[in-house]
Amino acid sequence: MNRASCCQKASLLWKITLCALYMMLAFTANSIFTAAQGPTPQGWSTNIRVTNTHGDSYHTDAAMSPAGNVNLAIEDISLGYPQVWYTQLDSSGNSVMPFRRVSFTGNHAMQPDIAIDGANNVFVAWTSVRDTNVQQRDIVVRRISSAGTSMMRSVTQDGISQFPAIAINRQSGDVYIVFQKPYIYNGMIRWQAYFAKLDNNLNVIVPPQQMRGLYPPDGKYADLAVGPDGTVHAVMEWGFFGRYIRLDPTGQPIGSEVQLWGPGTTWQENRVIGPKIAVDQQNNAHIVFTTPLHDPRAYPSGSPGAARGGYAVYVKIRNGQIATGPTRAHIPSASDYDYGAENADVAVDEPGRASIVVQTYEYGSFTSSSKVIYYMVDAQGVVSPAVDLGLGGWGAEAPAIVANAGKVFVAWDDMYGVDNREIFLKIKS
Numbered sequence: 001m002n003r004a005s006c007c008q009k010a011s012l013l014w015k016i017t018l019c020a021l022y023m024m025l026a027f028t029a030n031s032i033f034t035a036a037q038g039p040t041p042q043g044w045s046t047n048i049r050v051t052n053t054h055g056d057s058y059h060t061d062a063a064m065s066p067a068g069n070v071n072l073a074i075e076d077i078s079l080g081y082p083q084v085w086y087t088q089l090d091s092s093g094n095s096v097m098p099f100r101r102v103s104f105t106g107n108h109a110m111q112p113d114i115a116i117d118g119a120n121n122v123f124v125a126w127t128s129v130r131d132t133n134v135q136q137r138d139i140v141v142r143r144i145s146s147a148g149t150s151m152m153r154s155v156t157q158d159g160i161s162q163f164p165a166i167a168i169n170r171q172s173g174d175v176y177i178v179f180q181k182p183y184i185y186n187g188m189i190r191w192q193a194y195f196a197k198l199d200n201n202l203n204v205i206v207p208p209q210q211m212r213g214l215y216p217p218d219g220k221y222a223d224l225a226v227g228p229d230g231t232v233h234a235v236m237e238w239g240f241f242g243r244y245i246r247l248d249p250t251g252q253p254i255g256s257e258v259q260l261w262g263p264g265t266t267w268q269e270n271r272v273i274g275p276k277i278a279v280d281q282q283n284n285a286h287i288v289f290t291t292p293l294h295d296p297r298a299y300p301s302g303s304p305g306a307a308r309g310g311y312a313v314y315v316k317i318r319n320g321q322i323a324t325g326p327t328r329a330h331i332p333s334a335s336d337y338d339y340g341a342e343n344a345d346v347a348v349d350e351p352g353r354a355s356i357v358v359q360t361y362e363y364g365s366f367t368s369s370s371k372v373i374y375y376m377v378d379a380q381g382v383v384s385p386a387v388d389l390g391l392g393g394w395g396a397e398a399p400a401i402v403a404n405a406g407k408v409f410v411a412w413d414d415m416y417g418v419d420n421r422e423i424f425l426k427i428k429s
Contacts, residue, residue: 041374041387043428048093050411050423053078057423058413062400065116066170069096070402070409073112073124074423084112084126086144091407093425102142103128109140111163117200118170120146125164125177128154137162139179143202153202155179161194161208165223169230173200174249176232178211178222193219193236195251206251211236219243225279233285233317235260235275242272242289244317255320261291261313272313278348285317286354286377288329288346312341312358314377324381330358330373341373349403352379357389357399357410372399372412374428389426397421 040046051057055078063071070089075082083105088097103109108129115123122144130136136159142152155161155177164179175198180191197206211219211234222236231254232247242260245253261272275289292310312330316323330341343359354377361370376384395415402409408428413421 041389044387044389045093045427045429048425048427050087050089050425051076051099052422053420056421058421059111059398060400060411060413060423061112061114062402062409062411063114063116063122064402064404064409065120065122066118067120068404070411070425071114071116071122072400072411072423072425073102073114073126074413075110075112075126082108082110084109084124086114086122086124088122089425091404091427093427100144102126102144103140105129113164113166115166115168115175117168117173119173121200123166123168123175125155125166127162127164130159135159139164139177139196141166141175141177141198141202143200151202153198153204155196155198155204156208163221167224167226167232169226169249171230172249174198174205175200175202176224176226178224178234178236179208180220180222190218191220193222193234195234195247197249197251209251211245211247211251221274223275223277225277225285227279227283227285228281229283231283233277233279235277235285235287235289237272237275240271242275244277244285244287244315246320258317258320258322260287260289260315261326274343276345278346278354280348280352281350282352283318284323284352286346286348287315287317288344288354288356288358289313290341290344290358310341312344312356312375314346314354314356314375314381314383316354316377316381327377327381327383329356329375329377329383330360330386343398345399345401347401347403347408349406349408353377353403355401355403355408357401359397359399359412370396372396372410374408374410395421 057074057076059075061073068091073086076085084103085099086102087099090096102124110127112126125141127137128140139155139161144150160181161179164177167176177196179194182189193211194208195211196208219236219238224234235244244258273290278286290312311328314327314329315325341358341360345357347355356375358373359370360373372389374387374389396412399410399412410426413423
């Protein structure tokens with residue numbers, strides 16, 4: 001046998017070996033990282049994969065249309081930089097409208113939020129970045145009509161606005177947006193919550209204005225919902241405590257703001273993180289947020305880690321007063337491996353029920369993981385036992401929830417394969 005043929009056979013054997021090793025690693029990686037882990041809870045569907053981009057898809061928001069379809073807005077980086085996309089699924093999770101690109105920019109488009117009007121028109125708001133170093137940020141909204149045509153409006157052009165939330169008055173078709181801007185106070189950066197109103201064709205009715213009724217004028221990570229009487233209900237981080245406020249259609253306050261969370265033993269336990277709101281047909285506001293848990297077992301007092309992870313808290317407000325709560329829905333176990341909740345969301349279904357999802361973290365000796373937990377709150381404010389949705393292994397994150405006609409829909413992003421995130425959906429009948 002000559003040297004050339006030996007080299008060729010050796011090369012072929014090496015390629016076969018590498019190929020077998022690659023397939024073994026790929027199979028192993030998928031078995032570890034796939035989102036389809038854990039048992040399916042009774043009454044829930046199996047995991048429905050929504051995206052197939054082989055890139056990163058995340059920051060999902062969800063909204064129900066009057067036709068009973070689930071609408072998702074996501075952030076995806078398959079193009080090499082974040083852009084916003086939209087899709088629609090029926091009540092069984094089947095595709096009604098394939099993914100459609102919403103943002104068209106050479107720079108970043110991030111933090112989408114979605115709402116649907118009474119005529120099934122879709123509105124998506126997001127933070128648009130105008131420069132390559134991701135510093136100039138503005139709020140943009142796009143309307144996609146039920147016929148498929150679209151229009152777009154820049155709500156701000158100041159370069160400092162971000163984190164929008166959007167809601168629709170389904171009777172009038174008016175569009176409400178809240179977002180935040182930074183300001184300097186005693187040499188420190190703080191945040192103010194802003195309000196704007198557009199008509200159904202995205203013409204500005206109320207230009208962006210600082211949200212009234214708050215003192216001091218702080219507020220960030222705001223969310224909002226419109227009640228059946230047209231009242232705008234808003235919630236936000238405000239200092240460490242969090243605030244709820246009602247607004248009329250022009251953005252003027254109705255009554256006084258409500259503090260969501262009372263004093264605790266440490267400042268970490270007082271702090272409200274990422275509040276979300278939904279309003280039922282009786283104008284009750286259902287609110288969920290997380291609050292950090294100071295855990296001396298994991299972090300020394302005062303360290304940055306002491307402000308991460310903790311309780312999920314539920315509050316119901318009726319006529320501007322707290323009617324139920326604050327009630328701790330998710331309470332971390334005594335185990336060193338359960339480190340609490342982040343990224344909570346809430347949806348309402350009649351009669352007066354609230355559905356809550358939270359992302360929880362667990363830390364082991366060599367690994368960490370996150371999963372999604374579901375709770376139902378009845379009309380009397382009683383929280384059901386936790387339901388582990390069987391999501392994750394390594395990375396179920398940022399769940400969004402909507403409910404309609406007795407069904408609950410939970411969307412989240414999760415690891416799929418070794419190095420990408422995809423969007424999944426789970427349905428409770």
